[in-house]
Amino acid sequence: MTILLYNSLTRKKEEFKPISKDKVGIYSCGPTVYDNPHLGNMLPYIIWDVLKRYLLSQKYQVEHVMNITDVGHLTSDADAGQDKLVKASQKTGESAWDLAKKYSAVFFENMNELNILPSIKYLRATDTIREQIEFAQVLDKKGYLYRISDGMYFDTSKAKNYGQLGNLKNVDQRAGSRVDVNPDKKHPSDFAVWKFSPADEKRDMEWESPWGKGFPGWHLECSVMSRMTLGDTFDIHTGGLDHLTVHHPNEMAQSQAVTGKRQANYWLHNAFMRVDSGKMSKSLGTGITLQDIKAKGFSPAAFRLLVLQNHYRKTLNFTWESLEAAQRGLVNIIKEIAFFDKPALGCPDLEADFYLQMADDINSAKGLAVLQQTIESENPTHAKLCAVLKMDEVLGLGLKELRERALNLPPGAQELLEQRKLVRQAKDWTQSDKLRDKLSELGVEIRDTELGQNAVQVKL
Numbered sequence: 328m329t330i331l332l333y334n335s336l337t338r339k340k341e342e343f344k345p346i347s348k349d350k351v352g353i354y355s356c357g358p359t360v361y362d363n364p365h366l367g368n369m370l371p372y373i374i375w376d377v378l379k380r381y382l383l384s385q386k387y388q389v390e391h392v393m394n395i396t397d398v399g400h401l402t403s404d405a406d407a408g409q410d411k412l413v414k415a416s417q418k419t420g421e422s423a424w425d426l427a428k429k430y431s432a433v434f435f436e437n438m439n440e441l442n443i444l445p446s447i448k449y450l451r452a453t454d455t456i457r458e459q460i461e462f463a464q465v466l467d468k469k470g471y472l473y474r475i476s477d478g479m480y481f482d483t484s485k486a487k488n489y490g491q492l493g494n495l496k497n498v499d500q501r502a503g504s505r506v507d508v509n510p511d512k513k514h515p516s517d518f519a520v521w522k523f524s525p526a527d528e529k530r531d532m533e534w535e536s537p538w539g540k541g542f543p544g545w546h547l548e549c550s551v552m553s554r555m556t557l558g559d560t561f562d563i564h565t566g567g568l569d570h571l572t573v574h575h576p577n578e579m580a581q582s583q584a585v586t587g588k589r590q591a592n593y594w595l596h597n598a599f600m601r602v603d604s605g606k607m608s609k610s611l612g613t614g615i616t617l618q619d620i621k622a623k624g625f626s627p628a629a630f631r632l633l634v635l636q637n638h639y640r641k642t643l644n645f646t647w648e649s650l651e652a653a654q655r656g657l658v659n660i661i662k663e664i665a666f667f668d669k670p671a672l673g674c675p676d677l678e679a680d681f682y683l684q685m686a687d688d689i690n691s692a693k694g695l696a697v698l699q700q701t702i703e704s705e706n707p708t709h710a711k712l713c714a715v716l717k718m719d720e721v722l723g724l725g726l727k728e729l730r731e732r733a734l735n736l737p738p739g740a741q742e743l744l745e746q747r748k749l750v751r752q753a754k755d756w757t758q759s760d761k762l763r764d765k766l767s768e769l770g771v772e773i774r775d776t777e778l779g780q781n782a783v784q785v786k787l
């Protein structure tokens with residue numbers, strides 16, 4: 328099947344052609360672990376999980392790598408301000424190491440709850456310091472670095488095609504409005520590869536290097552880790568739209584400077600999530616977390632569905648009403664498929680259109696529409712169930728498990744169903760309705776068919 332992906336590098340949809348015939352390498356920029364992630368922070372990982380699941384459904388082997396930033400990400404992406412972990416540490420009194428450990432654990436828990444495939448190779452920035460220094464040494468030897476008061480900087484004017492990614496036409500004006508930009512930088516777009524520890528301060532996280540004690544610049548780790556795991560050039564690099572103008576051009580420039588090759592062939596960027604049409608941000612108090620929505624009775628799968636109802640390159644406006652609607656939609660899907668018969672021996676092919684829609688730049692919104700149409704179609708229920716579960720191997724809503732849970736009825740329900748069966752045989756409809764009400768009180772819903780009564784209780 329021809330798979331189209333929108334490549335930010337060429338700014339158009341292109342046919343996906345992996346470097347090797349049956350294997351795909353994906354590198355996803357991971358989280359900076361200094362706080363609880365909000366829903367907008369988690370959104371990209373759902374999207375790239377679906378991309379990966381889709382490639383798996385098309386029989387590719389997928390190697391997926393992600394970094395965990397636990398040092399060096401400053402409050403401004405352009406190397407100004409404080410290290411996010413140091414800032415959090417000063418606020419809470421916990422060490423940067425403890426914070427990184429704590430919030431990495433929260434991140435992994437969120438990934439798990441959102442049903443993201445665990446087959447991701449994670450690398451921590453602090454575990455690859457030696458490799459990052461070696462990489463920076465190559466840059467230094469090749470003449471790309473220069474020293475100023477607070478660190479070693481990459482001279483972007485020496486990089487071939489700097490700013491091609493992100494379409495940075497006027498690179499020099501790019502960082503102009505930012506505060507605290509070191510005025511000694513030769514060009515505003517130059518970025519730190521190695522930052523020096525402040526002379527008057529002992530950092531929790533600092534290392535010796537050929538240039539002096541300090542820590543790596545944030546962009547360095549992704550160049551180094553992707554090369555360590557996926558090689559000089561790999562297939563797909565993913566990240567949020569915010570990475571398109573600073574982090575990714577910088578990463579790409581460093582990698583190309585060292586290897587002489589293009590770092591990745593396809594650069595995919597997800598649009599952001601907004602809250603009630605405003606920015607989702609912790610400092611604005613709009614940083615809603617997965618724990619927050621769970622506390623209000625919403626399931627992580629409902630959030631996943633909400634994300635997938637939108638195409639990943641379109642801004643998603645989060646409202647509680649939209650989450651409610653997604654949860655209702657999810658409950659309806661589960662109810663429908665719980666009433667379906669289990670697949671018999673064969674499994675007729677009803678999902679071809681789904682794969683086709685998904686092949687168009689991972690259009691999960693259209694994929695979901697096909698899933699819904701399949702449920703409502705006139706096909707035999709066992710065939711529909713089989714197709715829906717296959718589609719869900721890509722969408723990852725966990726429908727198989729949710730269906731099984733829905734069929735697992737609460738204590739007492741079975742007896743009421745037996746009684747109802749008998750009164751219905753005796754055509755006592757009044758009793759039948761009374762028993763239905765009793766079952767309804769237990770949260771059990773019944774559908775009467777020619778074959779008898781089917782009962783489900785949806786538990787998210």
Ligand SMILES: [Zn+2]
Nearest residue numbers: 356357549574
């Ligand atoms: Zn990155």
